[in-house]
Amino acid sequence: MAAVDISPAAAVYRRAQYAPTTTAVIYEGREISSARLGRTVAALAAGLAEHGLRRGDRIAYLGFNSLAFFETLLAAAHLGAVFVPVNFRLAADEVRHILTDCGAHTLVVEEGHRELAESILTELPTRRHVLIDTDPACPAATAPAAVWTPQSELLVRGGTPREPVPAHDDDLAVLMYTSGTTGRPKGVTLTHGNLWWNATNVDSVVDTRPYDVNLAVAPLFHIGGLNALTLRALLRGGTVVLRRGFDPAQCLEDLVHHRVNSLFAVPAMFAALARVPGFADADLSALRAPIVAGAPVPPQLIRDYAAQGILLQQAWGLTETSPFATYLPAALTEEKTGSAGAPMPYTEICLTHPGTGAKIHEAETRGEICVRGPNVTPGYWNNPEATGAAFDDAGWFHTGDIAHRDKDGFYYIVDRLKDMIISGGENVYPAEVERVLIEHPDVVEAAVIGVPDPKWGETVLAVLTCEPGTTLTVEEVRDFTGRHLARYKLPTRVVLVEHLPRNASGKLAKVQLRRLVEAEVEVEQNSGTA
Incomplete structure (x- = not known):
């Protein structure tokens, strides 16, 4: 039995063929039909191929959610290339690590991220650089350097689109880097x-x-x-x-x-x-x-x-x-x-x-x-x-x-x-304490980390955001959580903040949280309230 082609590009082209007038994407108020999406993806794939992108090459995308994101992913699938979406909140050093680690052949960016990309281009393995200039929802491109190829140019100069490369179970589709809340992302x-x-x-x-x-x-x-x-x-x-x-x-x-x-x-x-x-x-x-x-x-x-x-x-x-x-x-x-x-x-x-x-x-x-x-x-x-x-x-x-x-x-x-707290030989799981804290009527968000303690090894510190006009003391927090948790799981300290730090995926950023706590504690100590 022949292997089944499960390429997302092939699925888009089938849809464009059999249901061309259906709306595939509504992007910031604009409706894009299945036929239009299929044509754009085929043209972009041809343009990228003309610029040397081949099967197995990595093509990275740096920008916000956009129609161009989908077009790039699907064009990569058309060619059998590997799509690498990059977290748009990362610093230049983090982006450099990802693009170097994956050995990206082509980098596609929105204008709003061009300056960051240009700051590291000489250190990257990338051979082609594409700037999105077809999206009115993106910042307008302002006289980019010659190193950039506008996406519009790829769409009109790619030549005749070739047939999409079939994709099977074991073929690599996407390289997605972990959020990297600790250490280098993999x-x-x-x-x-x-x-x-x-x-x-x-x-x-x-x-x-x-x-x-x-x-x-x-x-x-x-x-x-x-x-x-x-x-x-x-x-x-x-x-x-x-x-x-x-x-x-x-x-x-x-x-x-x-x-x-x-x-x-x-x-x-x-x-x-x-x-x-x-x-x-x-x-x-x-x-x-x-x-x-x-x-x-x-x-x-x-x-x-x-x-x-x-x-x-x-x-x-x-x-x-x-x-x-x-x-x-x-x-x-x-x-x-x-x-x-x-x-x-x-x-x-x-x-x-x-x-x-x-x-x-x-x-x-x-x-x-x-x-x-x-x-x-x-x-x-x-x-x-x-x-x-x-x-x-x-x-x-x-x-x-x-x-x-x-x-x-x-x-x-x-x-x-890895987030488990060991207090006096007992295991404390932060999420278990957080689930109880969030039940308090004055708490909007809650996070828990372990902090060093000379007697118990570690104890629980709660970082809270509260409803406007309300505050909570450690005594009030311990009284509430003590109704639901063993005593060794209760917070021994409470830090109130305006917002909890989260990464772009919505996950709590524990490294930033610890820095935030350290800064708050230092302020308290300097004011004589700690």
Whole structure:
């Protein structure tokens, strides 16, 4: 039997052929038909080929969510090249590391990021540099240096488009660099099979339909923003309402106006959406598949949405799992609040003892969650040491997340293994404390870190943002959390801040959080209040 072609470029061209007038993308108010998208991708692929991009070469994209992002990804797939989306919030040194590590052949940037790119061009392996000049939502290009080729030039000078390169399960599709909250980010290799099997998993258990309207507001350089729902909706015949970034009020307007059916967002985004004036009265009856993942989900957030008749569906996974490994069906949202769900249909899950690696079969016993299946990355780019450390001999990917499984087989994520606090010999998982803190009526956001303690080794420090006009003392926090947690898990110190630092994926940035805490403590000490 011949291998099946699962190229996303081929899917776009099929759609353009059989349903040319359907709306593929609504981007910042502009409607792009399937036929137009197919023509642009074919022309861009031809232009990139003319400039030397070949199968297996890496092509990087630096910019916000945009139509050009999709066009570049699909043109890369057409040529069999590897797409490398770059976090647009990174500093020059971090971007240099990624582009050097992946050996990028071509770099595509928006005008707003050109200056950063130019500051490091002489240190990069890139041979071609493309500047987006076809997008009115991007900053206008201002006399770029000769090193840049305008995208418009590629679209008209590429010659006759060739047939797209077939893509099979093991062919590399995307190099997606981890968020790098600690250390240098690693390049996660995602094959076309990884992306395709995640879509198959989602279609098997989530109420998604071929002609759905999907709202894309999470960063597309993040696996959740790109492959949780968005890419699949586009390839399957649906419409993607694409925004360059997340604005809560605009998001609510889009959900109502476009009758959106599916949305992926991290908890902080759903929380911000719920605070928009008019949210309680908005008609969100079309929203069948609102999926929340990417960070610990406060149970109160689930309950707040359920009270509005919206069943947030929690999922769990990582970049390495493309992204979903577990999912909680809408029907169980309230019964299993707090659970990340059961294994996806074509994905295996197990728990292992962090010290011995032995499998844990008992319910309600914590262990490291491990994943195996066709949606799991084959490893890290040019990093056999990291790949070897992540996979065991049986092919299980060790995620570094701690979880437990209830008697019905549903998983509850506790925390990251590396974030665990050891206080007086007892294990304290920050996410467990954070889930309790967020239940306090005056708390908007909560984060927990371990700080050195001469007696206990480490103790718990809580960083909180509060409702306007309110404050909390450590005594008040301990009194509240003490009703739900063992004494050794209670915060011994509270720091109040205006905002918690998060990376572009919406995850808590622990390195920045520690710096923020250090700065706050120094201010307190200098003022004599510590």
